[in-house]
Amino acid sequence: MLILGIESSCDDTAAAVWENRNTLLASVLSSQDAVHRPFGGVVPELASRRHLESVYPVVDEALKRAKVTLADIDLVAATQGPGLIGSLLVGFSFAKALAAVKSIPFRGVDHMAGHILSAFLEETAPSFPYIALIASGGTTSLYLAESHTSFVLLGRTRDDAAGEAFDKVAKLLDLPYPGGPQVARLAEEWHGELINFPRAWLEEESFDFSFSGLKTAVLNHCNHCRRSGVSLPVAQICASFQEAVIEVLVEKTLRAARQREVPTIVLGGGVSANSRLREVFAKRSRQAGKKLYVPRPAFSTDNAAMIALAGYYSFLKHGPSEMVSDVYSRSSLG
Ligand code: KG4
Numbered sequence: 001m002l003i004l005g006i007e008s009s010c011d012d013t014a015a016a017v018w019e020n021r022n023t024l025l026a027s028v029l030s031s032q033d034a035v036h037r038p039f040g041g042v043v044p045e046l047a048s049r050r051h052l053e054s055v056y057p058v059v060d061e062a063l064k065r066a067k068v069t070l071a072d073i074d075l076v077a078a079t080q081g082p083g084l085i086g087s088l089l090v091g092f093s094f095a096k097a098l099a100a101v102k103s104i105p106f107r108g109v110d111h112m113a114g115h116i117l118s119a120f121l122e123e124t125a126p127s128f129p130y131i132a133l134i135a136s137g138g139t140t141s142l143y144l145a146e147s148h149t150s151f152v153l154l155g156r157t158r159d160d161a162a163g164e165a166f167d168k169v170a171k172l173l174d175l176p177y178p179g180g181p182q183v184a185r186l187a188e189e190w191h192g193e194l195i196n197f198p199r200a201w202l203e204e205e206s207f208d209f210s211f212s213g214l215k216t217a218v219l220n221h222c223n224h225c226r227r228s229g230v231s232l233p234v235a236q237i238c239a240s241f242q243e244a245v246i247e248v249l250v251e252k253t254l255r256a257a258r259q260r261e262v263p264t265i266v267l268g269g270g271v272s273a274n275s276r277l278r279e280v281f282a283k284r285s286r287q288a289g290k291k292l293y294v295p296r297p298a299f300s301t302d303n304a305a306m307i308a309l310a311g312y313y314s315f316l317k318h319g320p321s322e323m324v325s326d327v328y329s330r331s332s333l334g
């Protein structure tokens with residue numbers, strides 16, 4: 001069965017052709033980083049306009065690279081939510097129109113399900129159940145994945161997502177957008193003492209996250225340096241901030257795995273591209289006797305291959321989506 005996946009939840013337009021025996025025939029992505037960089041963050045109106053320009057060429061390119069035509073496609077799957085409504089509407093409506101015109105079944109997909117299942121795009125796939133930490137620019141959530149279609153939300157951020165916190169701290173330090181990779185790069189240069197920024201552990205049993213207090217602590221530290229006429233220790237701030245984020249992500253994820261007696265952890269979302277995060281997770285998972293799966297960055301960041309894969313399993317369980325179905329801004333997974 002050949003599945004065409006389409007993703008347009010935020011600022012990347014993506015399309016992929018995936019075959020259900022786990023062969024990825026093509027995965028194409030058009031990034032909008034250059035469009036949003038001058039504004040220091042994603043501008044929703046510009047994002048949806050750019051999706052409109054990109055969606056047809058990106059889908060066309062994916063079909064060409066896969067050496068197939070629409071006549072070969074058995075299922076069209078598109079991100080239904082969560083995300084920016086204007087962005088989602090472009091990919092979702094385009095996918096519905098393709099499916100209707102060509103009489104192909106259509107399935108709307110929750111973007112988070114795509115991230116949770118993205119490890120299945122790799123050759124060595126995890127076994128259920130596993131704990132999935134999805135940390136990106138729009139979300140930071142912990143799930144218990146019980147099957148390809150059953151996910152229990154254990155915790156989520158109460159304010160900023162981890163990637164959003166990286167981006168905002170980068171902005172405070174006058175680093176270009178997207179800030180995550182910039183903060184990570186500068187953090188690598190610092191080998192000295194770390195500033196003890198706060199970790200928000202929240203209630204003892206909680207698997208929720210909170211990063212806004214940490215961001216404010218960084219702002220206060222910057223203001224203090226500026227008032228005292230001291231030049232900003234940018235690399236030290238980046239390393240200290242990054243360490244605080246990573247410690248909370250790693251420890252809460254491991255606690256969830258221990259509490260649920262689950263042997264496996266899967267990471268997803270743009271922040272999982274962070275090499276220090278991968279290093280600490282690898283070390284702490286080994287110590288805790290847990291298996292760790294981290295898909296390559298092309299699969300852990302926003303992509304359409306994970307939407308095709310999640311759409312396939314969702315279609316097997318629920319059948320096609322109604323053509324009147326609409327996009328949504330909050331995840332349907334809880
Ligand atoms: O999943 P993703 O590609 O898409 C959206 O959430 O839209 O995640 C993007 C986020 C951004 O906030 C970016 O700054 C962050 O992931 N990110 C990183 C790194 N690479 C990307 N954060 C920390 N370290 C990185 N190396």
